[in-house]
Amino acid sequence: MPVCALNNMINVGLFTTGKLEQIEEIAAEFEYINIKTALNFGFLTRKEYVAFLERAGFPLIDVRNQEIDETFVAQCDLLHLNSFLYLPLKEDNKGVLIVAAADPLDEKLLGFLEIKFDKKVSLVAASDLDITWMINKLRGEYYVKEAVFSLMRKDPMSSGIITFTDAQLIAIFGFIGVFFLFLTLYFINAFIFFNLFFSCFFLFAIVFKLYIALKGSRYELHQAVTKEEVRAVVNSTLPVYTILLPVYKEDKLIRKLIWNLRSLDYPRGKLDVKLLIEEDDDKTLNAVRNLDFPANFETIVVPYHLPKTKPKACNYGLFFCKGKYLTIYDAEDVPDSDQLKKVVCLFRKLPKDYIVLQGALNYFNKNENLLTRMFTLEYSYWFDYMLPGLQSLDVPIPLGGTSNHFKLDKLLELGGWDPFNVTEDADLGVRVFEKRYKVGVVNSTTFEEANNEPFNWIRQRSRWIKGYMQTTLVHMRNPARLVQKIGWKGFFGFNFFVGLTPITFLIYPVLLSFFVIYLIFDLKVARVLFPDWVLYISIFNFVAGNTLMIYVNMLAVFKRRYYELILFALFNPLYWLMHSISAYKGLWQLVYNPFYWEKTNHGLTKMSHSAAAASAVNANGA
């Protein structure tokens, strides 16, 4: 039996044979070396391991500052380097190839390298994280370019690398031209027409939302997967499940992340968790390095390449995935413990054309301040009512940022995420529909941290709204083709939920200003622009629209019994103004910086999920 560091640790009483047996089983399935499995599946802390190596006479070298002869690395494939955690450095004076390895005692690896390079090899110890960082930096170029350009090459019509096509520019400027031409030639009539058009559009969009929410509310108590079905799942039949965790400067959340992952009810050896860290994100890398307890994820370092977006990182991570299913969580996410099992059950129950399941998202810090309450109301109606409503109508579902569970092979078939789209999830939802696949909704919730700071919220929202604009522009390049692919129902559904959402936010403050100016100043000019019937329709649309939107928000409290939030729905008009600010920011960025990823700061909340859960249980009197 080949010897590795773990055998030596057993010999000195620092490890157990039982654990090694488990590790070997997992390592065989994932095709990893033992030490990678031990460090990434929660068997061993890095600190313990480093201490052992130092005591065993293998002090770690800093591979990130070593002189490296790249001719040797060039002979190795990144995926192999990553599985076996080694990095050829250079030949010494005696012609011996020095190779940095996470496990310098691994005889199997040594043998393999000597055959591969046909020379004597000497293994030196190095941090697995530093090796990962270096190998991805040195050998990740091909993969990162694939991650960025693969979709553009395979399906250029679906790639957002071009924001505006020529035809779209002509249409947009044509519309603006006609708008100003009419305003110049027939100011009053043109003003009245556009005012009425937008105000009717505003009301129609909201009535449509109410309709979908009501449709969705029919399925309020529907359990796609029951607790009994989850209990009946046999662990040995479960497939490997990949979880992607794209993070950027989330060092404060790493501990939390580990605890959240540990609470998942899924066999440890079947969880393929990838923490995707950007090359320049030493903060997060060091947080992983300095953990006092075993990590239960594998770290992947995404080499530097523009655009620096989450979908690019996820696409890069896809090359390393081993699972049959895949999901994405944010660092601060707290999924329901049985979420993965529910997804497996539901995929088994549903027809094969269902390739994505969206879990509900909600917030654990809902009672922190007004903003988190409003955000919770919004997410509750969106995920608990709108998505089931959209599913029942069989129209494209814009996926949420996290907790969307894919069949990995189908995700690869679709070309992964569009790295140029800042709401890659919504875009992917449409592409799924275009390929005649379906998106389902699973009755499981992931609790996230609601943005509790207004400027941070606006940053996040501006990205989302910009992404919706991008997605619309991409898929509306050829409307006839889109109709052909997703049908008229899908076409209208897509345009209403993705395309017209930013427009609603953009026109809201304009309508509000008209209304307020008329009411407050009662100017003569305003009376000319608002003849009786125009004012009548405007007041009706505006008041009815806002009331219905408040009503839709109020509906949201019922499923989760967040009754204490219902009165906060009255603040929805103010909340919409914040959306409008974000929409204008998003529009500005769409023109000047379309691929810029507005980073949302996490970890600002003073509430923890466990505290929130405890207070909820207390409030429920359970």
Added chain:
Amino acid sequence: MIKESNRIQLLTLLLVFYYVILSWILHRNGFEHTESLFYSEKLKILFEFKENTLLTIGTTFPSSVFIASIILSPFGYVFAPIAASIIFVAILFYFVVFDISESKLAFKPVLISIILLFVLHPQFVYAAISGRNIAAIMLFLYMLFRSLFLYYRTQTTYYLSLASIFLTILVFTEINFIWMILSFFPFIALVSVDGIKVSKDEPPIFQYYQALNIRSLRRKLANRTVSLYLILFLLPLAAYYLFRLLNEAHAGNATYFLSSQYANWRVTGTAPLNTILELTKGKNVAKQTQLIFQVFTIVLAPTFILSLVLFKGKLYELFTLLVPIFFFSIILINAKFYFTTEYYMVMQIIGIAGLLFFGYNKYGQKITTGLIIGASCISILGGIYYFSESNDYEEHDLYMMFNSDKKWFGPKQDTELQQMAEYVASVASPETPLLIDDAAAYGIMAHLPSLQGLILPLQKSFVTVIENPALVASYMCIAKRNNRLHNTTVLNAYNILEMKERLGLKPIRVFETENWIVYSIR
């Protein structure tokens, strides 16, 4: 094999056909309701008159019947409101039969009872063929309670939202139903305990005891109660206040849609109690006092009594059935008008809803079926009794029409309004304009082939014209002293005398009916 849903649709279609024939027969024998004519006249103004359209549609009480009539106006302005009420009753029939098929009751016998009610019950038939708002009230009342019962059964917000939407339409069909919101209050407080984690096996009173004595549960209970109130009542109240706002902005009066005789038929159509007592012979008005009215409406609706007898279910569902009793108590506090058929139908409709949702298997299917058929037959008798004692002029007229030796298929009989309209049409032209006030004369206007040559209050010039009519108008249509609407219009017998004295007007009587006169004034 015909599918069950197709069979229900076929039955509904036959019922529509029956009502259309019946309304045609009654119409050609001179029956038409003023409320229906009011809507017809508004439709006419809406589509044929270019001035002040907004004032017509925008501030007219947006009753569901009026809105449905706009959609059905291609069938003719006079028939459109009748068509609307026929369709409302037909939809009600469809849902009732559908609910029978979904209930645990024996389908065929209960269906026969329901058909008996819809075909023979005078109030059902009257609702369908009168063109009034009764049909819409019945439909939306049924849908409201149906949604509430389905909410109790499924606990999904969907049905609660539907209930809120139906309540909104109900309020905008008959504004008095806004008081129903108050009568729902105690039951919603009761229902709210259902969503709280208390011992469900205990009786509701103990559940309440538990919920009120644990701080966190008490808070949850209060929040849930407020949530239920808001989700049920936000829409009707917001719609009401929105319409007040629109009326304030456009008519300078927030309650214009309720208080103007040009916007709402009730202002002139319903008779004040003192007038009723003076002029009519029926006895129903005497029963319109607290408690007696509730008991009387229940007696006239044995289906309601039966639904209580056969009731099997939870306490708060039973209490929901009793909502109309509280509702009547509230509206009777300040009752100034005689309550017509629509108020008597409340018990009937809620009784049917209760029966279909909760009246099953208490005494075995045979006894239950027998009781339902019996109750339906007694209901029909109750309906006849109501009409025989009705104090409403038009309801009474209809009863008398059926009791007379009328030859139903004889020559067509024109009503007074039709005769007057015929004359007005023959003299009014742009060269010889006729001054008419549709506050009272809407019935005449509804029958006119065109509005050309009329000077109406909608026109900006009307106020000037009324100061000295002879300068512009050639004719004036005046309500006579004995006309019930005499006091609701400026063009009445009193004012013509006043004009004679003040302006030296020399009107010549050129055409006269029992209630109307046309004067030539030039």
